[in-house]
Amino acid sequence: MVADAIALQQIAAPTFAEAARATAVRQRFSALGLADVRIDEAGSVLARLPGGSAAPLLVSAHLDTVFAADTDLKVSRHGSRICGPGIGDNAVGLAGLLELARVLQSNGLQLPGDLWLAANVGEEGLGDLRGMRQLQVHPGKQISATIVVEGAAYGRVIHRAVGARRYRISAQTAGGHSWNDAGAPSAIHALVDCAQQLLQLQLSSAPRVTLNIGRISGGTSINTIASHAQLELDLRSEDSALLADVASRAEAIIAAMPRTAGVNLTCV
Ligand SMILES: [Zn+2]
Structure with a gap:
């Protein structure tokens, strides 16, 4: 074996x-x-x-x-x-x-x-x-x-399921130069703003609900306004109603993120 x-x-x-x-x-x-x-x-x-x-x-x-x-x-x-x-x-x-x-x-x-x-x-x-x-x-x-x-x-029998919802949130902007185009929409700034709001969500401890932003990627260089970025979010709970609740609150935050001013936010 x-x-x-x-x-x-x-x-x-x-x-x-x-x-x-x-x-x-x-x-x-x-x-x-x-x-x-x-x-x-x-x-x-x-x-x-x-x-x-x-x-x-x-x-x-x-x-x-x-x-x-x-x-x-x-x-x-x-x-x-x-x-x-x-x-x-x-x-x-x-x-x-x-x-x-x-x-x-x-x-x-x-x-x-x-x-x-x-x-x-x-x-x-x-x-x-x-x-x-x-x-x-x-x-x-x-x-x-x-x-x-x-x-x-190994050595454990798990007989209860933990439900999970996973999201990949992508932001696109026109990008630009950090000095010449300062103030133009940034994909990274938009996602950091979104992440900060997600981290404010109140989570139940019993039954347990967890939230994790496991990956953030994107950008081109240190002096470029990011034209693209992605964020991966993992929500879990042992209670299906609480999972649905935190998922709908997270989706509401994502839906409320500004799509105007050149930021294109998609979520799958
Ligand atoms: Zn495994």
Whole structure:
């Protein structure tokens, strides 16, 4: 299982570029003799361990990592500890799927229903769970329960969901020179203003609501009035009503940002 985890970790799989790692998992599913091995419309790898007539169970682990394609993926060992980018999140999870299939096969257990294994794409960042969404279509229709294997959550069982809403706010202006065009609209100034207002939002602590501006990017140079900038906002809560509430308040702030004076603000 450790060998599987390291072998898969060595294949770069940033979100939206999981194909090479997906191919490696598909080969391993096929080598195990699993049924219906295939890659679905989203790019996730599926396989089925046949069982009885009861409703199937889905066990999934995500393929993608938060590390860019050019990250040095070298692993190092410190006693029994193995360190490397993405080994815990989520190469170990993928290796766990393979090990689960091996253990069930070698014990000859007859499962009450089919067991679907899925190595899904798009779990991290802006992947927005697109792999899991596709799995709700197929094989999801008949699925009785889903278990998600997360290497980073080893030793814990998480049985409550945290809802999240994510936004990318972009600002565009005509830009200009910091001295010659001083006072002209700046995309960065507009987003900083927006960020400051977002940070004023009152958040419940129980049930918990969180707000994070995880990334701000944009601009051209220190003496250029920024013509473009982006801000990524992550809202979370364990309470769906409170999440909807903070999302609508954040959207109201974004909607109220000035679009006049050459600032074009878009939000997705
Ligand atoms: Zn993860």
